[in-house]
Amino acid sequence: MVKQPKLVFVCQSCGFQTAKWMGKCPDCGQWNSFVEESPDLPTKGAPYFAMGQPQAIDSISLDPQLRLKTGIAEFDRTLGGGLVPGSLVLIGGDPGIGKSTLLLQAVAVLSLQGLKALYLSGEESPQQIKLRAQRLSVQSKDLYVLSGTCIEHLFERMDDLKPALLVVDSIQTMYTEALPSAPGSVGQVREVSARLLNWAKKTGVPTFLIGHVTKDGAIAGPKVLEHLVDTVLYFEGDSSHAFRILRAVENRFGSTNEIGVFEMKDSGLSEVSNPSRIFLEERPEAASGSVVIPCLEGTRPLLVEIQALVGPSPFGMPRRTAIGVDHNRISLLVAVLAKRLGLEMGDQDIFVNVAGGLRVDEPAADLGIVCAMVSSFLDRPLNKSLVVFGEVGLAGEIRGVSQPEVRIKEAKKLGFTRCILSKSNLEGCTHLEGIELIGIESIKSLMDSLF
Numbered sequence: 274m275v276k277q278p279k280l281v282f283v284c285q286s287c288g289f290q291t292a293k294w295m296g297k298c299p300d301c302g303q304w305n306s307f308v309e310e311s312p313d314l315p316t317k318g319a320p321y322f323a324m325g326q327p328q329a330i331d332s333i334s335l336d337p338q339l340r341l342k343t344g345i346a347e348f349d350r351t352l353g354g355g356l357v358p359g360s361l362v363l364i365g366g367d368p369g370i371g372k373s374t375l376l377l378q379a380v381a382v383l384s385l386q387g388l389k390a391l392y393l394s395g396e397e398s399p400q401q402i403k404l405r406a407q408r409l410s411v412q413s414k415d416l417y418v419l420s421g422t423c424i425e426h427l428f429e430r431m432d433d434l435k436p437a438l439l440v441v442d443s444i445q446t447m448y449t450e451a452l453p454s455a456p457g458s459v460g461q462v463r464e465v466s467a468r469l470l471n472w473a474k475k476t477g478v479p480t481f482l483i484g485h486v487t488k489d490g491a492i493a494g495p496k497v498l499e500h501l502v503d504t505v506l507y508f509e510g511d512s513s514h515a516f517r518i519l520r521a522v523e524n525r526f527g528s529t530n531e532i533g534v535f536e537m538k539d540s541g542l543s544e545v546s547n548p549s550r551i552f553l554e555e556r557p558e559a560a561s562g563s564v565v566i567p568c569l570e571g572t573r574p575l576l577v578e579i580q581a582l583v584g585p586s587p588f589g590m591p592r593r594t595a596i597g598v599d600h601n602r603i604s605l606l607v608a609v610l611a612k613r614l615g616l617e618m619g620d621q622d623i624f625v626n627v628a629g630g631l632r633v634d635e636p637a638a639d640l641g642i643v644c645a646m647v648s649s650f651l652d653r654p655l656n657k658s659l660v661v662f663g664e665v666g667l668a669g670e671i672r673g674v675s676q677p678e679v680r681i682k683e684a685k686k687l688g689f690t691r692c693i694l695s696k697s698n699l700e701g702c703t704h705l706e707g708i709e710l711i712g713i714e715s716i717k718s719l720m721d722s723l724f
């Protein structure tokens with residue numbers, strides 16, 4: 274009798290294996306993520322490179338021209354100043370957000386500098402990529418296009434072509450013949466990514482991987498994929514809006530939380546050099562519940578508008594809706610206002626939104642959220658030349674935040690004349706001229722400064 278192959282159930286989110294199907298993964302907590310697979314077989318001749326000899330750190334030399342400039346300043350900023358040779362970069366985002374468009378534009382610019390680039394697509398034919406290239410006005414004799422999904426065939430083509438850049442679109446469509454599982458499974462994604470990483474480090478060729486995302490917005494496939502690569506970039510934004518935000522969440526060659534702002538046009542993605550002005554250009558006049566805060570994204574200061582709408586709830590359970598800020602933070606600030614200022618909003622519907630589609634996670638937005646909610650609750654507009662920033666504690670105190678001078682200079686550059694901030698931050702910014710600085714210690718003194 275022929276022995277039946279042993280099968281296991283593998284979680285497609287974290288890679289946990291079990292002998293029977295389970296509704297919920299005990300490791301990562303995902304529901305309905307188990308898929309029946311054959312156990313991974315040992316790989317055949319994986320192109321691993323030999324380990325070198327230990328070196329003293331003082332004897333390791335660095336190339337002064339280590340980074341490659343893509344010619345797209347916002348993209349270079351997110352990468353940490355440029356593309357590092359031998360790096361493996363993973364870009365994720367919703368379908369249609371512009372991942373393929375951005376990489377096609379970037380490798381086209383690099384190929385015009387004499388670098389031979391290979392664009393591998395497992396989802397589109399060369400004719401489809403050519404149609405996109407015509408729309409983007411991409412023309413280069415050193416940009417090569419290849420369609421396929423087998424990693425072994427890819428290495429054969431690269432041995433002949435010897436590219437200086439590689440783009441894989443997408444990593445979930447690739448597979449290796451050494452494993453029996455289907456493309457996109459945990460074993461296939463992990464093995465293919467490991468082979469591409471080893472090849473990139475051995476040859477020094479920068480490699481881009483495009484990854485699908487799940488309904489929750491995370492990179493689809495095992496979480497080990499994000500730890501395997503050097504840089505993880507997320508493309509954020511709504512496909513129905515023109516603006517896109519490229520955010521670095523992991524970067525071994527630069528600062529994390531850097532962002533690049535792009536605008537989607539008919540001719541492709543164009544970079545936005547002054548995003549603060551873009552985010553504020555449609556700000557309403559003399560409307561209550563609107564305030565501007567200077568936030569930091571990596572090393573870049575951005576001015577964004579926080580809007581709040583507070584009104585009586587027609588139902589027994591008041592609603593708390595947050596877009597762009599933490600939902601739990603709003604409940605905390607509502608409780609602080611009720612306890613420290615006597616403003617009871619427990620029976621009010623509260624809606625908070627960050628205009629422009631940006632997400633603000635830092636505590637410096639607390640004071641802006643408080644001002645917007647108070648303005649809407651009292652139906653009293655704030656001064657249009659006012660910016661605020663600061664962290665609000667449970668005792669109602671206003672705490673200082675990092676780099677206040679950078680935030681104030683950005684606000685001053687765009688014409689704002691008043692700034693409310695923590696008194697602890699005020700001490701180091703008194704030398705700034707052209708803008709009135711108001712330092713407060715608690716929200717009890719906030720009302721006098723606002724109205």
